[in-house]
Amino acid sequence: MKPRPAWAFAIAALAILPLLVSSNYLLHVMVLVFIWSFIYTAWSLMGRFGLVSFGHSAFMGIGAYVVTMLWNFHGLSPWLGIPIAVALACGLAVLIGYPCFRFRITGHYFALVTLALTEVVRSVIVALRDTTGGSLGVTPNSVLKDGTTWSLTALQFADKRVFFYLALGLWLFGLWVWQRIDRSMLRYAMEAVSQEEDAAASVGVNVTRAKLTVTVISAALTALGGALYGQYQQYINPETVASIGVSLQIVFAVIAGGMFVRLGPTTGALFTLLLTEALRVTIGNKINALDSTIYGLMLVLFIIYMPTGILGRLMRKKKPADGASGGPARPAPA
Amino acid sequence: MAQFFDIFLLEAVLNGLLFGGVLALLALGLNLVFGVIDVVWICYAELMMIGMYTVYYLHNIYGLPLFVAFGAAVVLVGALGMLLHVLVIRPVLNSEPINQLLVTGGVLTFLQAAATLAFGIEFKNLGVSMPSLLVGEISLPWSRIAAALTAVTAMGLLWLFLKKTYIGTAIRAISQDRAIMPLMGVDASRIYLTTSAIGGGLAGLGACLLVLQYDVHPAIGLSFGPLTFMVCVLGGLGNMLGGFIAAFIFAQLINVGGFVWSTEWGYVMAFGFFIVMMFVRPQGILGGKS
Numbered sequence: 001m002k003p004r005p006a007w008a009f010a011i012a013a014l015a016i017l018p019l020l021v022s023s024n025y026l027l028h029v030m031v032l033v034f035i036w037s038f039i040y041t042a043w044s045l046m047g048r049f050g051l052v053s054f055g056h057s058a059f060m061g062i063g064a065y066v067v068t069m070l071w072n073f074h075g076l077s078p079w080l081g082i083p084i085a086v087a088l089a090c091g092l093a094v095l096i097g098y099p100c101f102r103f104r105i106t107g108h109y110f111a112l113v114t115l116a117l118t119e120v121v122r123s124v125i126v127a128l129r130d131t132t133g134g135s136l137g138v139t140p141n142s143v144l145k146d147g148t149t150w151s152l153t154a155l156q157f158a159d160k161r162v163f164f165y166l167a168l169g170l171w172l173f174g175l176w177v178w179q180r181i182d183r184s185m186l187r188y189a190m191e192a193v194s195q196e197e198d199a200a201a202s203v204g205v206n207v208t209r210a211k212l213t214v215t216v217i218s219a220a221l222t223a224l225g226g227a228l229y230g231q232y233q234q235y236i237n238p239e240t241v242a243s244i245g246v247s248l249q250i251v252f253a254v255i256a257g258g259m260f261v262r263l264g265p266t267t268g269a270l271f272t273l274l275l276t277e278a279l280r281v282t283i284g285n286k287i288n289a290l291d292s293t294i295y296g297l298m299l300v301l302f303i304i305y306m307p308t309g310i311l312g313r314l315m316r317k318k319k320p321a322d323g324a325s326g327g328p329a330r331p332a333p334a
Numbered sequence: 335m336a337q338f339f340d341i342f343l344l345e346a347v348l349n350g351l352l353f354g355g356v357l358a359l360l361a362l363g364l365n366l367v368f369g370v371i372d373v374v375w376i377c378y379a380e381l382m383m384i385g386m387y388t389v390y391y392l393h394n395i396y397g398l399p400l401f402v403a404f405g406a407a408v409v410l411v412g413a414l415g416m417l418l419h420v421l422v423i424r425p426v427l428n429s430e431p432i433n434q435l436l437v438t439g440g441v442l443t444f445l446q447a448a449a450t451l452a453f454g455i456e457f458k459n460l461g462v463s464m465p466s467l468l469v470g471e472i473s474l475p476w477s478r479i480a481a482a483l484t485a486v487t488a489m490g491l492l493w494l495f496l497k498k499t500y501i502g503t504a505i506r507a508i509s510q511d512r513a514i515m516p517l518m519g520v521d522a523s524r525i526y527l528t529t530s531a532i533g534g535g536l537a538g539l540g541a542c543l544l545v546l547q548y549d550v551h552p553a554i555g556l557s558f559g560p561l562t563f564m565v566c567v568l569g570g571l572g573n574m575l576g577g578f579i580a581a582f583i584f585a586q587l588i589n590v591g592g593f594v595w596s597t598e599w600g601y602v603m604a605f606g607f608f609i610v611m612m613f614v615r616p617q618g619i620l621g622g623k624s
Contacts (some may be wrong), residue, residue, distance in 0.1 A: 052432050054439075099613040108374055108435045112567055113612050116605045119560050123605065127598030244556055248439050263512065289450035289552075296444025303437045304425045 001072035014168060018161040027160040029277055031170025033269050034167035035229050040254050040265030041174040042221035045181060046214050047251075047259045052105075054247045055096070055114025058121040059089045059219045061242025063226025065132060068140045068236060071154070073131065078155040082227045089223035090216050092117075097215040101208040104197070115244065122242045137237025140230065147179060155231045163232045170228060171266070174221060178262050181214070190214060252299045267311040343593060345472045350589030351582065352474065356543055358581035360558065361565040362489055362574060363536030365418030367415075369509045369572030370430075372530040373423055376438040378443035378537055379559030381418070385411040385541025386550040387449065390458050400462065408538035415534020416527055423530070424523075442555065449552040457549035464546065482542035488539055489578070492532075505529055509572065564608045583607075 010112055043056050066085035070076040076084075077326060100110055125132050132138055143151045150160040157163060182185055189210045192200035201207050230236045239245065249272075257268025276291045283290060306313055364378045374379075385407040394404035426434050464476040474532055496502040508515045508525050517520050548554065565584050569576030584604050591600030 050432070096609065103613055105612060108431050109567070109612070111432065112374075112563060113609060116564060116608050116612075117558060120602055120609070123598045123601040126601060127596055164508045201506070210350070219472055244560065245443075248443055251436060252443070253441065289447045292443055293451055296440050296447055299440030299443060300422055300437055303433050303440065306423075307429075307433065318420030 011172065015165075018164045024160055031163045031167045031232060033266075033273050034164075034171040035225055035232065036253070036273065037266040037269040038167070038171045038174040039222055039225035040250060040257070040269050041171075041178055041231075041262075042218050042225060043219040043250050044254050044259040044265045045178065045221070047254060048212060048228055049190040049211075051106075051211065052111050052251070052320070053114040054111045054244070054251065055117035056218075056222050056250050057242050057244070057246035058114075058118045059222040060226030060246065061121050061125060061231070061238065061255075062089045062092065063223030064236045064241045064269035065138075066223075067227045068138055068230050069131065072138070072141050073139075073218060077153045078227065078231060078309060079153065082224065085227055086220045086223045089219045093216045093219035094212065097212050098208070101211040101215075106197070115247070118242065118244055118247050122238045122244075125242055126236045133237075135238055137235055139235050142234065156234070163228075166228060167232070170225065175262060175266075177217065177221065181217070182262070186210060186213060249295075252295055254309075255299065255302055255307075256309055258312030258315075260308060261311050261315055264309050264311045268309065270308065271310060340473050343590070345474075346589045346593035347586065347587040348472065348474060349478065350586040352482040353589060354582035354585030356478075356540070357561065357585050358578045359398075359481075359485035359488055359536065359543065359566055360540045360562045361405070361569065361577040361581050362492065363540070364562055365566050365569070365572055365574050365577045366492070366505075367529060367533035368566065369574070370505055371419070371423065371427075372512070373427075373434045374434060374438065374571070375418070375533070375567075376559070377442035377445060377555075377556035377562070378533075379419070379557075379562055380442050381411050381414055381534060381537040382541045382544065383391060383550070383552065383555045384414060384445065385538040385550075386545040386554065387453055387458075388538075389542055389545045390460055390550050394458075394461065397594060404473045404542040407541055408535050410537035411538030411541060412531045413530050413531075415530040415537065418534070419527060419530035425527075442559070446552050446555060453552065455497075455552060457551045460545050462546060475547070477546040480541040481546065484539070484543055488536065488572075492536075501525070501528060541577065561604070564605065568608055568611055609615040 017030070018027060021030075039056070039060060043053065046053055063085045066088055067078050067081035070081040070084065071078060095112065099105075100113055107114060126134050129135075140154075140156070142156060143154045144156055144158050150156065150162065189200065189205045190202070192205055193207050193210055197207055226241055228242065235242075253268035253272045254265050255268070256271055257266065258264030272295065275294065278315075279291050279294075302309070360379075360382070364375060367375055367378075368372065388407040388410050389400075389403045392398045392406055393400050398406075417439065418438075422437055426437050464480070466473040466475045467479060483575065496506055503514060504515070504520045504525055505528070507518075508520060509604070515525075544554075544558070561584065564575050565580045566572075568584070569578065569580035584607075587604040587607055588597070588600040591603040593600075
């Protein structure tokens with residue numbers, strides 16, 4: 001983050017983008033890129049330290065569903081609903097994380113526990129179909145009628161540009177959190193923990209607390225991303241926000257982009273969404289399956305041949321052996 | 335309380351028992367692969383899905399007799415298991431366990447999406463209806479009884495194979511000590527390949543049993559996959575007897591929970607139970623301290 005002017009320039013360029021782009025479609029794609037980049041970044045806060053979670057769609061689902069349910073049934077503004085959803089996600093993260101870390105459940109056992117968590121959340125959403133709409137999904141009660149084009153209390157805007165700036169802000173916030181963690185003692189503690197837990201504990205790292213901290217931060221941000229996703233799409237269903245498919249999508253995109261560098265998850269989001277959209281434009285139809293077919297194939301190839309991801313690989317080529325500046329710390333995700 | 339012990343509850347318990355048999359069979363293949371190769375095939379249920387499509391297409395579209403279709407499915411999925419091992423598992427055999435998990439996650443996505451492309455998202459029904467066995471007021475579908483019986487038979491045969499044949503002994507030996515066995519003249523890569531074939535074959539057999547009871551669609555793997563590896567982990571990964579017991583516990587939770595509340599709550603109970611058990615006994619119900 002040394003060349004600050006470059007960052008300021010990039011952000012300014014992004015900020016004036018909606019003024020230049022009039023196509024709603026392009027704006028839509030950009031909003032999605034930012035929201036997903038944010039969620040992927042949130043996942044990587046854990047993933048980069050070897051805490052591979054297959055359960056992040058659970059947090060995303062909580063973010064999206066709690067906000068929508070509170071709004072639909074209690075008329076509670078998303079401005080209050082979002083903190084509640086984030087708090088619930090944090091609570092769930094502690095509930096699942098604390099025993100996991102306390103009892104040293106790591107590696108693929110941790111992945112499987114979080115996978116079960118996804119299934120629990122998804123099944124609960126489906127089981128409460130009288131309120132949540134089950135697998136059919138649910139739409140937040142819209143206030144955008146009779147000429148109303150926006151409502152700040154309902155966090156609903158007809159203009160996609162508003163969501164563009166919200167999503168942009170959220171994404172920058174995600175990168176800021178990444179940087180804060182990257183420059184904190186927590187990062188060194190977690191790096192030690194991810195390589196040798198006992199050794200880290202022996203030099204005074206509180207392993208459980210360090211892991212729990214990143215898990216809670218990651219879960220909170222993911223729930224936040226899920227909430228904005230729900231507000232933006234104005235429609236959520238368990239398959240799009242709380243399924244194993246979403247959990248796998250998160251993991252795939254991050255691996256494709258690279259989870260050890262700050263902009264890696266963003267690269268992953270750009271890469272996957274552009275691939276999807278390019279396929280949609282060129283081939284159309286039957287698209288859902290074709291892009292996933294390619295994703296699946298590439299996930300396999302990436303893990304075998306390029307475990308540090310696209311950006312991770314590029315950056316390593318550019319500046320080799322510069323471990324201190326937040327470059328790829330290790331050759332393979334642990 | 336009187337109504338709690340009604341005949342329908344008994345039916346739910348018996349159906350759970352039969353469902354447990356099927357789950358146990360599904361877990362068996364995954365457990366075998368894990369025990370020997372030390373890799374979790376997340377895409378195990380997707381292999382099964384391919385098997386179910388094989389049966390459907392051979393029987394319903396090409397008109398082959400059901401048993402020929404079953405045999406073909408077992409052989410084909412067995413071959414797929416070998417292919418999976420050679421193309422995907424072998425290159426990551428020595429990398430981090432989590433990479434092995436993720437790589438099969440990629441295969442899961444790939445197979446599911448490829449099946450959607452190839453076969454469409456429609457639910458396909460084999461159209462073979464089997465009668466139910468009526469015991470008093472309890473009705474038990476023959477398809478489930480046959481499935482449970484096949485599952486138990488297959489488990490018995492696998493046990494005999496592992497205990498009585500040379501290659502079975504080698505498989506058990508290598509699962510006990512990966513490093514030493516090659517020094518004893520056992521070709522590890524051949525054993526891995528054989529194990530993958532058997533694991534795939536068991537998935538194929540599971541497919542034959544499931545296709546009699548459920549419609550085939552590309553996402554069916556997601557209904558059985560998580561359940562299968564949670565059964566394995568609950569039983570202690572690689573521990574076949576543990577997996578067997580865990581399968582019945584899971585099946586009862588789902589069936590009885592589904593009977594008392596609703597199917598989804600049955601699943602919530604089962605997965606919740608899994609999470610709690612991971613904390614209480616992370617090594618599995620029968621697993622030793624590692």
